[in-house]
Amino acid sequence: xxxxxxxxxxxxxxxxxxxxxxxxxxxxxxxxxxxxxxxxxxxxxxxxxxxxxxxxxxxxxxxxxxxxxxxxxxxxxxxxxxxxxxxxxxxxxxxxxxxxxxxxxxxxxxxxxxxxxxxxxxxxxxxxxxxxxxxxxxxxxxxxxxxxxxxxxxxxxxxxxxxxxxxxxxxxxxxxxxxxxxxxxxxxxxxxxxxxxxxxxxxxxxxxxxxxxxxxxxxxxxxxxxxxxxxxxxxxxxxxxxxxxxxxxxxxxxxxxxxxxxxxxxxxxxxxxxxxxxxxxxxxxxxxxxxxxxxxxxxxxxxxxxxxxxxxxxxxxxxxxxxxxxxxxxxxxxxxxxxxxxxxxxxxxxxxxxxxxxxxxxxxxxxxxxxxxxxxxxxxxxxxxxxxxxxxxxxxxxxxxxxxxxxxxxxxxxxxxxxxxxxxxxxxxxxxxxxxxxxxxxxxxxxxxxxxxxxxxxxxxxxxxxxxxxx
Amino acid sequence: xxxxxxxxxxxxxxxxxxxxxxxxxxxxxxxxxxxxxxxxxxxxxxxxxxxxxxxxxxxxxxxxxxxx
Numbered sequence: 001x002x003x004x005x006x007x008x009x010x011x012x013x014x015x016x017x018x019x020x021x022x023x024x025x026x027x028x029x030x031x032x033x034x035x036x037x038x039x040x041x042x043x044x045x046x047x048x049x050x051x052x053x054x055x056x057x058x059x060x061x062x063x064x065x066x067x068x069x070x071x072x073x074x075x076x077x078x079x080x081x082x083x084x085x086x087x088x089x090x091x092x093x094x095x096x097x098x099x100x101x102x103x104x105x106x107x108x109x110x111x112x113x114x115x116x117x118x119x120x121x122x123x124x125x126x127x128x129x130x131x132x133x134x135x136x137x138x139x140x141x142x143x144x145x146x147x148x149x150x151x152x153x154x155x156x157x158x159x160x161x162x163x164x165x166x167x168x169x170x171x172x173x174x175x176x177x178x179x180x181x182x183x184x185x186x187x188x189x190x191x192x193x194x195x196x197x198x199x200x201x202x203x204x205x206x207x208x209x210x211x212x213x214x215x216x217x218x219x220x221x222x223x224x225x226x227x228x229x230x231x232x233x234x235x236x237x238x239x240x241x242x243x244x245x246x247x248x249x250x251x252x253x254x255x256x257x258x259x260x261x262x263x264x265x266x267x268x269x270x271x272x273x274x275x276x277x278x279x280x281x282x283x284x285x286x287x288x289x290x291x292x293x294x295x296x297x298x299x300x301x302x303x304x305x306x307x308x309x310x311x312x313x314x315x316x317x318x319x320x321x322x323x324x325x326x327x328x329x330x331x332x333x334x335x336x337x338x339x340x341x342x343x344x345x346x347x348x349x350x351x352x353x354x355x356x357x358x359x360x361x362x363x364x365x366x367x368x369x370x371x372x373x374x375x376x377x378x379x380x381x382x383x384x385x386x387x388x389x390x391x392x393x394x395x396x397x398x399x400x401x402x403x404x405x406x407x408x409x410x411x412x413x414x415x416x417x418x419x420x421x422x423x424x425x426x427x428x429x430x431x432x433x434x435x436x437x438x439x440x441x442x443x444x445x446x447x448x449x450x451x452x453x454x455x456x457x458x459x460x461x462x463x464x465x466x467x468x469x470x471x
Numbered sequence: 472x473x474x475x476x477x478x479x480x481x482x483x484x485x486x487x488x489x490x491x492x493x494x495x496x497x498x499x500x501x502x503x504x505x506x507x508x509x510x511x512x513x514x515x516x517x518x519x520x521x522x523x524x525x526x527x528x529x530x531x532x533x534x535x536x537x538x539x
Binding site for chain 2: 291
């Protein structure tokens with residue numbers, strides 16, 4: 001059924017052009033990765049290559065992550081007629097350089113780009129003359145025609161997406177890049193994915209929904225991608241069972257949705273069917289919001305307890321109402337503490353029964369324009385208050401495309417540029433922020449202030465430096 | 472339960488220099504107060520409080536070049 005959605009109008013005549021799909025990331029991340037998250041596979045690329053191949057449009061592929069030098073990238077690019085890249089803001093510098101190299105070694109070649117950065121920062125994409133075609137928005141219903149007949153399209157193309165994820169084919173995971181060293185291959189479990197600390201390997205990553213409908217000022221993905229129907233519960237379970245039987249046994253699952261805990265009727269069906277029909281009730285990582293937990297606490301408890309939701313990702317972001325408002329998080333300190341107390345109670349009860357308690361994995365932001373020292377102390381206090389948490393702390397990054405990012409850039413306060421989007425955790429990103437204060441805060445210099453009002457058991461020193469991550 | 476009980480909206484305020492300032496909150500007044508958390512008094516003084524439009528976040532891209 002799905003195949004019929006993609007019917008190329010023009011079939012290429014004669015010899016097929018040689019097409020290369022370049023997976024993007026830091027050099028060496030699939031050789032000797034710096035961390036687990038650099039090894040995630042690109043579901044967008046997997047989906048689009050699956051659609052192309054199902055329609056007889058073949059592509060070769062390698063990843064910059066499989067290479068350890070730009071000379072190697074150049075060598076592997078030679079002889080292709082077309083380069084295709086899914087560009088995100090943090091991979092934009094790699095895409096930019098790759099396109100330059102591709103044109104150098106294949107002067108007559110054409111470069112097709114798409115992805116989130118094309119959607120949120122078109123001006124930056126347009127400034128790169130090597131990008132011959134730029135597809136904005138979802139690409140699943142245009143990719144076949146675009147790749148087989150690029151000349152029929154203008155330089156900037158508005159992509160066409162499926163109405164529902166039910167229309168998507170199952171991603172052919174063997175189209176993803178393989179680990180490029182024996183050492184990494186031994187623990188990668190390709191085409192499943194390696195352990196990242198959230199659950200036992202092999203890990204199956206999967207999407208059940210697309211686009212978070214909230215409008216946090218640091219993200220705003222909902223501004224660009226129309227909402228689409230959620231993937232049916234049955235299909236999600238069928239895919240997990242298929243992966244388990246074909247490539248497994250699966251150890252744990254990562255549900256990569258921007259917002260998993262939404263749509264109560266879907267979640268109720270998940271609670272009913274996942275424990276019944278999945279080959280095993282694998283533990284999984286998935287995301288919620290503090291206010292959705294507070295809105296549907298009974299449902300939250302049921303999902304945690306009955307479906308083995310072992311790692312609950314909530315972007316608490318801050319422990320201060322002022323900062324939550326600056327971020328347009330539309331959650332309050334009270335919402336955050338409600339969610340923390342609820343999961344702590346559930347965890348304590350499970351632990352008392354000898355079960356493994358669920359933990360939070362939480363994005364925390366510091367260095368937000370307008371944040372005071374007291375706001376930052378409140379955030380660190382919230383972190384220390386939380387009994388079971390894996391924090392991922394980052395300095396606020398004003399990405400173009402987000403509401404606050406656009407505004408900070410327009411005010412001339414951003415320190416980010418297209419050369420340094422793929423920043424390091426400690427990078428300074430906004431003018432006027434006292435980053436030394438935050439470094440000292442993470443190092444424990446202000447623990448007396450942070451510990452004020454905390455129970456003594458929560459006052460123990462925690463080294464939060466290791467939790468500082470790329471934003 | 473903010474997003475369920477007190478949803479936020481986006482506003483574009485005119486500025487004295489001809490640019491626009493993006494803000495968000497439960498009301499235009501709330502949006503200005505939130506803006507004041509991160510802007511200086513001088514920066515706030517550039518905003519014309521009663522000249523604004525309410526915008527849908529899907530329309531924001533159209534105004535990016537006008538921001539200041």
